[in-house]
Amino acid sequence: METFIVSVIFIVTVGSACIVAFSNNLVYSAFALIGTFLGVAGTFIYLNATFLGLVQLVVYAGGILVLIIFAVMLTSKINESSRSNPGANYKAVVPLVLLLVLLVGRILTRDVWTKDLSGMAHEPTITALGNLLLTDYLLPFELVSVVLLAAMIGAAVISRRKVKTQE
């Protein structure tokens, strides 16, 4: 059962990721990204990170992806969409990426991962997560808040200036 669930998640994630990577249509790629995000969210939930899975869904699938799709819509013309996501440099990149895969595979296979997950309880981590965020990781947490704020303002400023120059 576990194997099955993991297999489904794996296939969904990697499959949609492949579409993202290889599709020539940007809209397709963007939509395929939903699959990847869902798969990753599933992985999280499977790995006892329920809260993170939910956050993944809300932020990525619900927020970022919508943004991306809006951006795609705003910047490309529909009639070009069939080839809106052109690629380049395949001759150089493909060998490099393959080499990378080999290297990482080498690192992976150097060690034997034996630890099994069976028997480990599924406990909600959200309480512990909240405690940690407000104790040990308080400073990074606050920093992230500031960064978020800055990003918000920055985005507003960048777009506003754009409006201004339009006038």
Place this chain on the structure above:
Amino acid sequence: MEDFIKNYCWLIPVLPLVGFVFNGLPTAVGIKLSRAYVYTVACGVMLLSFLMGVGVFFTLKALPETAREFTNLVWPWIHLEAIQLDIAFLIDPLSSVMILVVTGVGFLIHIYSTGYMREDKDYARFFTYLNLFCFMMLILVMGDNLMLLFVGWEGVGLCSYLLIGFWYEHKPNGVAGMKAFIVNRIGDFGFMVGMLALFWALYNTGHATLTFTKLKTVVWFLQPQTILGVSAVTMICLCLFVGATGKSAQIPLYVWLPDAMAGPTPVSALIHAATMVTAGVYMIARLNFLFTLSPAALGAVATIGAATAFIGATIGFAQNDIKKVLAYSTVSQLGYMFLALGSGAYAAGIFHLTTHAFFKACLFLGSGSVILGMHHEQDMRLMGGLKKYMPITFMTFLTATIAIAGIAPFAGFFSKDEILWQAFARAVHGPKVYYFLWALGVLGAMGTAFYMLRCVTLTFFGTLRANDKKTRELVHGPHKDHHGHHGDLVPHEQPWNVTLPLVVLALLSLVGGFLNVPYIITHFFGGHSSGLFNEWLSPVIPLQAHHEVSSLEWVLMFKSVLVAAVCMYLGYKAYTSWQTGVDRFVKKFPRIYDAVYNKYYVDEFYHAVFVRGVLLFNKCCFSVDRYIVDALVNLVGRFGAVYSDIIGWFDNFFVDGLVNGSGSITDFTGAQLKKLQTGNIQHYAYGAVLGVVVVMILKILM
């Protein structure tokens, strides 16, 4: 009164200083003072000072003879271990006499100057200087230590400089002042050396001091000391005497005094006859206890004195400028004073100083009166017959002339005869060389009588030659209208403020001699005094042991008078009825005449040897400085420059080449590498990944 005098005798020098400040400060800042103010202040302070001096005299007189000495401390001057010098004034009989001479004659000359300088534009400046001079002179005679005496010594030198060059716009006047100061400085050089040697010689005995009262008690310790194998006392005395030759115009440093006549005549009278030039005499008399210890030094003093007395007198024969005659006469008379000092007769020296102050001041002031009367004509060849025009001047001048010639009972007789007798007496009892010195003295006295009468005759007798065109051309050269004065010159008598001092001084030179009647004469009249003056000075200058009353002294005395009288007669005749004979003599022995007329070419000699020498030497020094020392510096500089050029070249080609090389390598590499900068973000990402891959490969391999 007595306490007042004792506590306030510093006022005597300070009063003229007050006058100096009151007249000098406004003049210095450019305020034009009224003449009445100037002379009231200047003469007023001198009068007060003189009255104080009189007060001092009587205060001293009231004291018992042994207690006639007190010191008025003003403030400590320099106190450093052994050096204990104060600004303090010593009052004793010697300084009281000097104070009276300085303030008394000074006051008279101030009065005279109000008349003499009445038309001068720098009236206030003149009196300023004159007051300053009196201040300095009083410091000189009142200072209680050698260093303070030196302050006055230099101070009067300064005033002399300022006053000789008073009419500085005429170049020779300034030059004469400069000459006076520098020649005096040469003397001061000796003075300083003497003072230093004295101090440290005493220091070695453990009694270092420069204060006169203390010196007197400790000089005995000097006896065994030597400097360079010579007795220390002799060395010190000789050095101090060098100072005296400078200030008192003795051979070899007398050359400045005749030139000093460039100053206004009152100055010549006050500074260059009556007071300043006698400072050397005063100094040696003050240090009599020291000089007495060294017969050798005394011999030197006497020799120089006698030689100066004789040479000065001979030069006087041929001078035509009335003031020059008097100047050489002063040189000669100062020689007598030194002869007295050198004979151990210090009191006689001081006495001659006093009488000389009277009659020589009178003579100078008289000549001043004549010069004024002649409208600033000083050449005697243009004078003559002035007796008629200026009777008071004539009478006073004549009185003083008789006094200086040494005719009894005028002042000069007593003082000069005393000197000659003392020299003779010393020859009898001591070194025989004094006979020779005495003989020189007598010859000088004869000369004095002769040239003084020549002077009187040329000036006052005969007829006025100033309006004689031929004589004028002879004197001033052709086609030169003298001083722009047109028409005939008519001499005239001077107002009261000029003649009054003349009369007073003439009276003093008439009766002054009776202050010090020799023992032999008092003895003849049944007295026992060895002279009031000698006795008065006895606390400072011990009385000479009484020699036996000898008929020889009488003989010499009469001989002096006789010789003087004869020479006066000759002098009179030679320039009245025997004029042609004199001219023939001059024509026959032109060399002798020229030598005398040109003062034996001493000035020329000094100028050629010393002045030229120094000027040449300083040119050499400066050349050395510029062409050797500085050239070396510049050479080092230039060497540095050349060296740095070489280094610079090396630097350019090698060191900098290296630097530039690395620079251009970088440049080249950069030019190649910049092609990687494509601006294409994929390429950058690719680069990053490539880096990761490389690192991973390395990680795995290692």
Place this chain on the structure above:
Amino acid sequence: MTITPFIIMAVILFCLGIYIVCTRVNAIGFLLGIELILNAASVNFVAFARYHENEIGGQVFTLFIIALAACESVIALAIVLGVYKNYKSINTTNISSMKH
């Protein structure tokens, strides 16, 4: 179940992300690749956190990654829009003012 499939998944996501980043010309495509790389990292964090004594520090970092990813995409998209306004294109090959 061992950790291996999760790691393999992360590797594949990462490599695909790299592939996208290096090949895609479109700026938004480029962004998609970055999202993949970030997700690969998140997966690794969570997986290792789970397999290492159930430590949840990894989860915290994943949380931070998500937050930063949000920031990143907001800013990046704003920039993309800005670039589009200026260049009328979001093709990265056209946007090369930074070329030497």
Place this chain on the structure above:
Amino acid sequence: MENVTILTWITFIPMLGVILIPFLPKAWEGASKWIALVLTLPQLAIAWFIFSHFNTAEAGFQFVHGPFPWISAFNIHYLVGIDSISVSMVLLTALISFVSVVASWGINKNLKAYFALLMLLDTGMMGTFVALDFFLFYVFWELMLLPMYFLIGIWGGPRREYAAIKFFLYTLLGSVFILIVMLALYLFSEGNLFDITQLANLDNHLGRLAVTDEFNYFRFFCWLGLFVGFAIKVPMFPFHTWLPDAHVEAPTAISVILAGVLLKMGTYGMLRFNYMLFPDITADCATVVAVFGVINIVYGAFCAMAQTDLKKLIAYSSVSHMGFVLLGMSAFTTAGINGAVLQMFNHGTITAMLFILVGVIYDRAHHRDINGFGGLYTLMPRYGVWIAFAFFAALGLPGLSGFIGEALVFMGAYKTFPALTIAALSGVVLGAAYLLWTIQRAFLGPVNEKYRDLPDISVREVISLLPLGVIVLILGVYPMPMIRLINASLVSLNEIVKPFLDTAGVVAGMF
């Protein structure tokens, strides 16, 4: 008076000017001279305070401020203090600074820079005299060079660049020697010292620097290094040729400072360093120093006589007068060394007057050729009075301060070097000769019609001369306050050297 800040104040008050003046707006440029003037006044006030509160019985350092660690790694401290060697120099510096600011009133080129540099120079000079740490001393010593270079090089006469560079390089050469010796002292002293008060204790000299019975050549070369370094500043023959050039080209106020203060640093340095730190070598070499002193006196006087440039003449007369200081210093008698320091002070005031006076005539006639004047006294009688006063002070007329210094030097030196003293006395005669000859040529004689319209000396110029004149006069008739002020440390300095004199046995009776 321990640990009072007063010396720090007197040193750094002018720095306020260095900070303020550059920030003045161009329109208020004229205010810079007022700022400079206002800053020199508190300096004068502090100098007066020091003069009145100085304990004359105390031979050691007073008004000490510090030590505060400055560069602790090298044992360098900020430490200032004065003893009676330096107190007169501090007074002189304060006075000359004030006078030179007044004398600079007529400067009209680049005012702000000029006065800022002048104030910097002031700090440097003051610091040199108060520093008690060798390193601090060296910093101030160099600090003073720099503004001097610019002041001569920018505001100077026609050959100013040459003169400024000559001055700078020459003095820098001397500084290098001093630096080397400073490092030698640091390396060979107990606990690596820069502190002069501790270095003065000869037990702290270690290793090659240790005082030995036989002649220690290492110590000798250290002594020589310091001596040459300071002798250049004095300036001692044959290192004097920078002085005439620098003086001739420098503007008036800078000449005043140069002659008034800078030359004294040389002799001050000798007393402070050669005498205090190397008394043994000093004792051995005293005769040589005295000989050089006499050469300075006579040679300087002869060179002065050969000049036709008024300023150059006075520059050479400075050479001559500084010789007296060298002579007095090397005699090791109380009178001699007191006379030397007194002469330093007096020469400062008198020569300052002379240079101001030369500046006055140069401002009016635009040349300084002695033979080109004539009869100036008639045209400028008030100026003539000042000239006469200053010249007679310079030739050592009794009653003015110059005489006291010279007389004490002679009194002191005669005991040790009779023959040299007599030779030096001839300098007095020569001094009279060249100064009077100058008066004769330039100021007396017939009026030169060309200068008929020269204005007389102005009130401002008189203000700059007046304090100097008053001091010259007062010290001439009542020098005791000054002698008391300087005596204590000088006596103890003599005592430091004397034991070595006896063992050396070189000096006594040689000349």
